[in-house]
Amino acid sequence: MTPAPATMNRARLVAALLALLCVLLAANLPAAHADSYTKISGAGSTWSSNALDQWRRNVTQYGMTVNYAAVGSSVGREQFKNGVSDFGVSEIPYGLTEFGVKDAPPKRGYAYMPIVAGGTSFMYNLKIGGKRVTNLRLSGAVLTKIFTGKITMWNAPEVAADNPGLTLPARRVIPVVRSDGSGTTAQFSTWMAKEQSGLWNDYCRRAGKPTPCGLTSYYPVVPGSGFTAQSGSLGVSGYVRQPQAEGAITYVEYSYAIKTGFPVAKLLNSSGYYVEPTASSVAVGLMSARINDDKNSTDYLTQILDNVYRSGDRRAYPLSSYSYMIVPTSNEAPFTEDKGRTLGAFAYYFLCEGQQQADQLGYSPLPINLVQAGLSQVRRIPGVEAKNVDIKGCRNPTFSADGSNTLAKKAPYPQPCDQRGSTQCSTGTAGAKDQRTPVKAGANGGSSGGASGTSSGGTAAGTSAGTTGGTAAGGTTGATTAGATTGTTGATAIDPDTGEQVPADSGGGGGDPSVAGNPVSLAADGQGALRTTLMALSAILLLGVVVGPPIAARVLGDRADRKRKSA
Numbered sequence: 001m002t003p004a005p006a007t008m009n010r011a012r013l014v015a016a017l018l019a020l021l022c023v024l025l026a027a028n029l030p031a032a033h034a035d036s037y038t039k040i041s042g043a044g045s046t047w048s049s050n051a052l053d054q055w056r057r058n059v060t061q062y063g064m065t066v067n068y069a070a071v072g073s074s075v076g077r078e079q080f081k082n083g084v085s086d087f088g089v090s091e092i093p094y095g096l097t098e099f100g101v102k103d104a105p106p107k108r109g110y111a112y113m114p115i116v117a118g119g120t121s122f123m124y125n126l127k128i129g130g131k132r133v134t135n136l137r138l139s140g141a142v143l144t145k146i147f148t149g150k151i152t153m154w155n156a157p158e159v160a161a162d163n164p165g166l167t168l169p170a171r172r173v174i175p176v177v178r179s180d181g182s183g184t185t186a187q188f189s190t191w192m193a194k195e196q197s198g199l200w201n202d203y204c205r206r207a208g209k210p211t212p213c214g215l216t217s218y219y220p221v222v223p224g225s226g227f228t229a230q231s232g233s234l235g236v237s238g239y240v241r242q243p244q245a246e247g248a249i250t251y252v253e254y255s256y257a258i259k260t261g262f263p264v265a266k267l268l269n270s271s272g273y274y275v276e277p278t279a280s281s282v283a284v285g286l287m288s289a290r291i292n293d294d295k296n297s298t299d300y301l302t303q304i305l306d307n308v309y310r311s312g313d314r315r316a317y318p319l320s321s322y323s324y325m326i327v328p329t330s331n332e333a334p335f336t337e338d339k340g341r342t343l344g345a346f347a348y349y350f351l352c353e354g355q356q357q358a359d360q361l362g363y364s365p366l367p368i369n370l371v372q373a374g375l376s377q378v379r380r381i382p383g384v385e386a387k388n389v390d391i392k393g394c395r396n397p398t399f400s401a402d403g404s405n406t407l408a409k410k411a412p413y414p415q416p417c418d419q420r421g422s423t424q425c426s427t428g429t430a431g432a433k434d435q436r437t438p439v440k441a442g443a444n445g446g447s448s449g450g451a452s453g454t455s456s457g458g459t460a461a462g463t464s465a466g467t468t469g470g471t472a473a474g475g476t477t478g479a480t481t482a483g484a485t486t487g488t489t490g491a492t493a494i495d496p497d498t499g500e501q502v503p504a505d506s507g508g509g510g511g512d513p514s515v516a517g518n519p520v521s522l523a524a525d526g527q528g529a530l531r532t533t534l535m536a537l538s539a540i541l542l543l544g545v546v547v548g549p550p551i552a553a554r555v556l557g558d559r560a561d562r563k564r565k566s567a
Helices: 005-028 049-062 073-081 140-146 157-162 183-195 197-206 232-240 254-260 279-286 337-351 353-357 368-378 528-566
Strands: 040-044 066-069 087-090 110-124 174-178 228-230 248-253 266-268 289-291 320-328 470-472 492-494 501-503
Touching: 040 073, 040 337, 049 066, 049 110, 049 254, 049 337, 049 353, 073 087, 073 183, 110 183, 110 232, 110 254, 110 279, 110 337, 110 368, 140 157, 140 183, 140 197, 140 266, 174 183, 174 232, 183 197, 183 248, 228 232, 232 248, 232 254, 248 254, 279 320, 289 320, 289 368, 320 337, 320 368, 337 353, 337 368
Parallel strands: 040 066, 040 087, 174 228, 174 248
Antiparallel strands: 087 320, 110 248, 110 320, 289 470, 492 501
């Protein structure tokens, strides 16, 4: 029987009220829709792009679109300076002199913000008797001789002295360097200029460059030297991983060796131990970094690494450093306050929540002092929605109640067989950490596990070149990161987010596949639970709007019928 008009009116009233409740709830939901953030674009470092790509994927759940072009630090800094990109990423600041030419800073306002730490590693492709070598060791002098053309064969006496447990093959060394302007090149060349200046200056002279050579982001190549130049971190690591590239070695961020399933060389530190650039050894090394703490300087928060190169801690990796985001502090076209809102929200995310993934991605999370300094830099971005972040809620593995670097203090000591001398560990490194390389009888002097004690890890003070000595107590987990797959070169695939070639076994180019699937929560947004509750209520009420009116009309109609019959 058709419900009476009054019954239908009451049903419509119920539906209208439900619809109004849905509208009110939707209006009060925190801004997390795709149209609430303006798209932003950045460019620069390939060294830190694996971390950035993971973070970019993570924040899509909040409606953010952050594009990033891994074109190298030099191009990235130039694009930011020219207003082509909204932010830049680089391992080197503006204003440095390279081969007599000074890099002019932007005219627009800008600031540096540390984003992640890591180790410049030396990924290689070498076999003995058809089996991959995974435990190669190199001293600073030998490494520099390889990358200046002084050592051309893997069985050279100097390489053999670093590796008493191996019978190295008579195979040519193929140094693979960057062809583009690179922060990784700048970090490596700065280290050579400081620690192996004689060899580096001699090489620059042979390459036709003025000396003293110093830092360069463009690696000079001597014609006929047998060097190979490739563009980007993917280019150099991709070249080395090829089956036909046996004998090749390159410098690249540790994350890339993990992704490709390849080993890296352990580097000799000042304490006489060969150390892998794990998250923890990088953290220990960076406890000796000096950070510019002059807030009135445009170089505020930039790094001085001389004491890192010479750290006396046997756990320290010498070539450890930070990467920086360059953010605008003035509102100049094409940058807008709407873009600033997105950039600020993205920065809040990676300075807090994103640091939890650093170790899994092959990096080392920022220490608390640099996270706090970074949060203050975020406030300088035009248009940012400033947050009062409870830093205790960041759950960064380096944080502790007393302000010390927990994970650096807990970093394991190297094994006795990693000490320079007649012994050599057989354990693999980086992406090949589960693959042992047999060593000569008597060369493995007990690699059962090494000491796992802690140290207080003091701070480094002092001033250099007008920079006061704030300390950077960086750190992360003591264990090596979970490696990628076996040593096979594998197929390649295209990352749908970046359009770049990645190993098919790498989980889409974002590190450990388990990382990409983990839910994350936006830093400084304490309304996550409220959002979830309101969205659930909204869904229930919306269902009521659709289903409620017919049911209500029927119920009310039946009730009216019963009243008429009883009358």
